[in-house]
Amino acid sequence: RRWKLMRERVEAMKAIWTQDAASYEGELVNFDKIWSWPKPIQKPHPPIFVGGDGPRTLNRVVRYGDGWIPSMAGVGDARIDHICERLAELNRMLADAGREPVAITGFTPPRDPNAIDRLREAGVTRCVFGVKAAPAEDVLPRLDRLAQLAEELR
Numbered sequence: 629r630r631w632k633l634m635r636e637r638v639e640a641m642k643a644i645w646t647q648d649a650a651s652y653e654g655e656l657v658n659f660d661k662i663w664s665w666p667k668p669i670q671k672p673h674p675p676i677f678v679g680g681d682g683p684r685t686l687n688r689v690v691r692y693g694d695g696w697i698p699s700m701a702g703v704g705d706a707r708i709d710h711i712c713e714r715l716a717e718l719n720r721m722l723a724d725a726g727r728e729p730v731a732i733t734g735f736t737p738p739r740d741p742n743a744i745d746r747l748r749e750a751g752v753t754r755c756v757f758g759v760k761a762a763p764a765e766d767v768l769p770r771l772d773r774l775a776q777l778a779e780e781l782r
Contacts, residue, residue, distance in 0.1 A: 631688070632656060638676055638692055645673035677733065681711075686718045695731035700738070708743050712750040719751065739773070741780050748781075 636654035643650040644664045651661045668674050675694035678685060689696045696718060698711050711734075719729055734747055734755040744755060759770050 629656075631684075635688075635692065642673050642676075675731065677731070679735075681714065686714065686721055689718060689730065690721045690725050690727065693730060695733060697733045697735050700734050700736050704738075705743075708738070708746055711752075712746060715750045715752070739777055741777060744777075744781055 633656045636652070636657040639654070640650075640652040640657045640659070643652050644662070645668050649661045649663055652659055676692055677695040677697050678689045678693040679697040679699075681699040685696070685698075698714060700707070700711070715732065722729060729751060731754065732752045734744075734752045736758050737744060737747060737752075737755045739757070744752075747755070757774050759767055759774070761767075
C-alpha cells in the first residue's frame with residue numbers, strides 16, 4: 629500500500645507539472661481539475677529518483693524513475709560487487725524498455741578511491757557524502773579529507 633500511495637502521488641505530480649489544467653483519479657489520490665503555476669523549469673518535469681535496493685526497486689526505477697539511489701550501506705567489496713551487478717541489471721532492464729540509462733546517485737559510498745572508481749565504471753554518476761554534526765575542529769578535517777578524495781577522483 630505504501631508504494632501504491634507513492635506511485636499515485638508521483639503520477640499526480642507529473643500531471644500537475646506537465647498539464648495546464650491537471651486532474652487525477654486514483655485509489656488513494658484524487659483531485660478534480662486544478663491549475664498550478666509556475667511550472668518547473670526542468671522538462672518534462674523535475675527528475676524522480678527512486679531509492680532503495682529491494683526486489684522490486686529496479687522495476688520501479690524503469691517504470692517511474694529518472695534516477696536511482698541504491699543503498700550503499702555495508703561498505704566492502706561484496707557490497708560494491710552487488711551494486712555493480714544491480715547497475716548492470718538495471719541498464720539491461722532500461723534497454724529492454726527502450727530507455728536510456730538513468731542518473732545514479734551513490735549516497736554515503738565508501739571513502740575508498742578504488743571502490744568509487746568501480747562504482748563510476750559501473751554507472752554511478754554522482755556520490756553524496758555525509759558528515760556527522762560535530763564541533764568545527766572535528767568537521768573541518770573531515771571536509772578536507774573529502775575534498776582531497778574528490779580531487780583524486782577528478
